[in-house]
Amino acid sequence: MADLPKVKVGIVSCSGEEIPEGTISRIATMKVLNKLRPQQTSTICLPLFLAGGKEDREFARVYPTITVDGCGKFCAKKATEKYSGKVSASINVRDFVKEGETLVNRRDLGQKELEVADRVAQEIATQVDEIVRQRSESIAFSQEEDVSSDEVSNASGTGCSCGSGEIPYLEIYFDGKKVKLFYLKEIFDFVSQDGSKSDDDIAERILSLVRTYNVIDEGMENAYRDAIVKEYHAYLGGGK
Amino acid sequence: MSYLEYKFDKFVFKAKKGLLYHEDGCWVELDGEIAKVGITDFLQTLNGDVAFVSLYAPNVSVKQGECIGDIETMKVSFELTSPVTGKIIEKNNDLDESPELVNNEPYGAGWLLKIKTTNMEEDLKNLKSDEQYFEVMKKKVDEESEKIGKEQ
Amino acid sequence: MKDKKVLIIPCSGIGKSLGSVGRDATYEVIENLKPGKADTVCLALLTLGDEEAKQKVTSNYCISLDGCPKKCARKNIEALGKEPEKSYRTIDFFKDNPGKKPQGIVDIGEGGRALSKSIAKVISEDVDDLLENGRR
Numbered sequence: 001m002a003d004l005p006k007v008k009v010g011i012v013s014c015s016g017e018e019i020p021e022g023t024i025s026r027i028a029t030m031k032v033l034n035k036l037r038p039q040q041t042s043t044i045c046l047p048l049f050l051a052g053g054k055e056d057r058e059f060a061r062v063y064p065t066i067t068v069d070g071c072g073k074f075c076a077k078k079a080t081e082k083y084s085g086k087v088s089a090s091i092n093v094r095d096f097v098k099e100g101e102t103l104v105n106r107r108d109l110g111q112k113e114l115e116v117a118d119r120v121a122q123e124i125a126t127q128v129d130e131i132v133r134q135r136s137e138s139i140a141f142s143q144e145e146d147v148s149s150d151e152v153s154n155a156s157g158t159g160c161s162c163g164s165g166e167i168p169y170l171e172i173y174f175d176g177k178k179v180k181l182f183y184l185k186e187i188f189d190f191v192s193q194d195g196s197k198s199d200d201d202i203a204e205r206i207l208s209l210v211r212t213y214n215v216i217d218e219g220m221e222n223a224y225r226d227a228i229v230k231e232y233h234a235y236l237g238g239g240k
Numbered sequence: 241m242s243y244l245e246y247k248f249d250k251f252v253f254k255a256k257k258g259l260l261y262h263e264d265g266c267w268v269e270l271d272g273e274i275a276k277v278g279i280t281d282f283l284q285t286l287n288g289d290v291a292f293v294s295l296y297a298p299n300v301s302v303k304q305g306e307c308i309g310d311i312e313t314m315k316v317s318f319e320l321t322s323p324v325t326g327k328i329i330e331k332n333n334d335l336d337e338s339p340e341l342v343n344n345e346p347y348g349a350g351w352l353l354k355i356k357t358t359n360m361e362e363d364l365k366n367l368k369s370d371e372q373y374f375e376v377m378k379k380k381v382d383e384e385s386e387k388i389g390k391e392q
Numbered sequence: 393m394k395d396k397k398v399l400i401i402p403c404s405g406i407g408k409s410l411g412s413v414g415r416d417a418t419y420e421v422i423e424n425l426k427p428g429k430a431d432t433v434c435l436a437l438l439t440l441g442d443e444e445a446k447q448k449v450t451s452n453y454c455i456s457l458d459g460c461p462k463k464c465a466r467k468n469i470e471a472l473g474k475e476p477e478k479s480y481r482t483i484d485f486f487k488d489n490p491g492k493k494p495q496g497i498v499d500i501g502e503g504g505r506a507l508s509k510s511i512a513k514v515i516s517e518d519v520d521d522l523l524e525n526g527r528r
Contacts, residue, residue, distance in 0.1 A: 008249060015404035017415065017432045026406055030498045034390065042249045042389070045411075047403045047464035050439040051471075059250035075436035082440075107419040289408065289460050291486055314409055314483070314494070340461040340483075389407060 007135045007212060009037075009088070009128045010065040012044045014076040020103040020113055021070030021093040027109060028093070028120035029068055036125040040132055050079055060084035062182050062213060064131045066091065066124060089127040096120050135212040174227045181228075183213045188235045203229045244374040248381050251389060254281045256347040260364070261373035262304075262323030267347065268367060273360070275324045278351040279311070279342065282377050286384055288315040290339040295320070295353055300328050304363045308353060311342065320352065323367060325359035398430045398519045399449060401438075401476070402457045403465040409494035410459030410482040413504050413511070417482075418457060420512035426519045439468040446472065453477045453522045455515060477527050478518050485511050 013029035016022015033043050042059065049056045060080055066089045067076035077090045096119040097103060105113050170184035187209045191202060203225045210216065216224055243254040255261070260268040265283040269276040284290070295309035302308050302322040309320045332351050335341060341350035357363065368376065381388065400418045405411025422430045431452075438445040449472065456465040456476040466479050486492065486507060494504030 010250075013406055014434075015406070015415075015436055016434050017402060017404060017418065018434050022404075022434065026404070027498055029406065034498075038390075043406055044250070045405050045407045045464075046436055047405055047411075047439075047468060048407075048462060050436060051462070051464040051467040053462075053464075055250040055252070073437060073442065075434065075440055078440055079436060107416065107423065289410065289483060291483060292490065312490075314486070339487075344461070 007040070007132050008063050009041050009131050010044045010060050010063050011041055011068065011124060011128075012046055012049065012060065012065055012076045012080050012087075013068045014070045015046055016070035016075075018106075019070055020106040020109070021097075023106050023109060024093050024103070024113055024117045024120060025068045025070045025076075027114075027117040028124060031117065031121040032124045032128065036121060037128045040128055044080075046076055046079060049083065057083050064088035064135065066127050066131070068120065068124060069093065088131050091120065091123055091127070093120055096123065170231070172227050172231045175223065181210055181214050184210065184228075184231070185235070187213075188232055191232070192236060199229060202232065206232060244370060246374070246378050246381060248385065248388065251285060253285065253377060253381055254347070255370055255374045255377055257370045259347070259370055260323070260367040261370070261376075262321065262367055263376070264305075264321035264323075266321060266323040266352075268323045269351075270357075270360075273326075273357050274329070275326065275355045275357050275360075276351050277308075277323060277353045277355060279320070279346055280373075280377070281346050282380060284343050284346045284350075286388060287311070287318060288313040290342045293335040293339050293342060293352070295331050295335075296328055298328050298331060302326065302328060302355065304359070304366060322355070324355055324357050324363050326355040326357040328353050329356050330354040396452050396523065397428075398426075398453045398455060398477075398522050400430055400432050400455050400457060400515060401435055401449075401465050401469060402432070403459050403463075404435065405459040405462075405464065406497065408459050409497050409500055409504060410486070412459075412497050412500050413494050413508050414457040414459050414482045416500060416505065416508040417511035417515065420508055421515050421519065425512055425516040429523060430516070430519045435465055435468055438472065449474055453527065455480070455518055457482065457511070457515070459483070477522055478515075480511070480515070482507070482511065485514075 011029050011032060013025045014022055016025060029043060033041050044056045044060055061084045065080055065087045067080050067087050068091045069076050070093050077087055080087050096116050101112060103113055109117065168185060169180045169182045171178045171180050187206060191205050206228050207221060207225050210228060242257050244257060246253045265280050266277050267280055290311055290313050292312040304322055304325045306322055307319050308322040311318055311320060331353055400421055402414035402418045403411055404415045418432050422432055433445050433448050438449060454469060454474065454476040455478040456469055458465045458481045460483055461481065466476060469476055489507055489510050492503045492507035492510065494507060495501030
């Protein structure tokens with residue numbers, strides 16, 4: 001049976017050395033990564049990302065990301081959009097500070113700061129759940145299944161053993177240019193297992209899965225749909 | 241140089257082709273009766289930044305499966321198990337000043353020891369080919385997935 | 393030279409305890425050991441071209457404090473055309489102080505705090521040296 005990789009969400013935290021909100025952002029991110037959603041998240045190291053970290057940038061290109069910023073300068077969000085692509089959710093720690101509250105500690109967080117960190121962590125976890133839910137809807141995969149079971153671990157393998165080390169992709173021609181779509185072959189194999197369905201159904205299913213692993217600009221879906229369905233039929237006919 | 245590669249999250253785990261592998265995490269590159277030994281990419285990624293490498297000295301005899309030293313990283317300390325039987329003839333002294341070579345080039349400049357082998361015919365029975373090890377490595381990556389790239 | 397400060401710029405790498413130790417050492421210097429003489433700047437802000445951050449870096453002395461051999465703080469500063477007056481890696485301090493091992497990223501623990509203090513002591517001496525004698 002064809003498998004698709006499990007959806008993981010990358011969390012990019014600002015480091016904000018100058019302000020307590022930067023430390024809060026870090027603490028909240030680590031709480032999500034280690035305690036609240038360890039299976040569904042991965043962290044992206046912002047300084048490494050900015051310094052050219054290839055693996056982090058590619059991960060953020062393929063998988064959905066949530067950025068957590070400490071202030072209105074939105075460094076984590078800007079960096080992710082500059083080097084990888086649109087973010088799925090953007091959180092500003094300052095939105096979780098109660099009116100009139102002043103945060104003071106940027107080194108060892110006090111009670112006030114820790115409470116803010118908890119609120120931010122909960123919000124990140126909520127956003128993770130929503131992203132995973134939306135993107136996994138078309139994959140017959142329940143996030144509540146016991147991940148130690150053989151069936152789930154086979155179906156959710158996140159590794160690619162294609163031998164190249166690259167995330168697998170196919171190129172399609174779209175709007176006069178070549179576009180790289182990650183996991184497209186795997187999606188085609190997966191959908192072809194459904195048995196005969198109308199072209200409309202097939203298109204919806206494929207597009208939904210493509211959106212899971214690729215960023216499709218708003219308003220472009222119909223145009224992508226036609227190109228992808230054409231590729232799908234060519235693929236089934238042995239065109240690729 | 242070519243590798244078998246397995247991608248997990250943002251990590252790419254490599255097994256270098258043409259080497260032999262011991263289940264405890266060391267690889268072997270044979271040149272006649274001389275075995276160059278190092279640790280696998282999986283082991284270095286799992287255990288984090290290497291701070292200290294302590295190895296047995298030249299002229300010490302070792303047996304397959306026995307200790308040849310230890311590595312301390314920022315996460316853990318772990319023992320190194322010899323993949324072959326023989327006598328140590330050379331230690332990689334670059335690792336004293338630059339232990340990060342084990343992380344950055346586990347199959348290259350981060351090698352650990354050279355051992356003159358004395359029991360290769362028997363030892364081979366306990367070593368895996370690159371492809372055999374690759375299958376084992378993929379399973380280990382999936383099993384240890386929660387620990388990979390994470391410190392608490 | 394009188395008005396200049398020394399900026400300590402940690403990498404703040406979130407994936408490793410070494411990043412947290414560097415951050416803690418920075419705060420130890422700028423808040424406890426050399427307040428008013430040393431300061432810090434957000435590395436991400438700097439790298440993304442914030443004018444205020446760039447101005448701060450170009451008009452003061454800089455010490456980069458990286459957590460690991462990847463040296464992201466140093467690389468990001470150099471990418472702006474500035475060479476830090478001093479560069480350190482937290483892991484090198486750990487090699488000299490093997491008993492002071494950080495326990496984690498969120499809570500660096502007793503070992504991490506001890507390591508942070510050792511780093512801060514060295515850097516605070518650099519602060520005095522730079523403010524007294526300038527770049528050598």
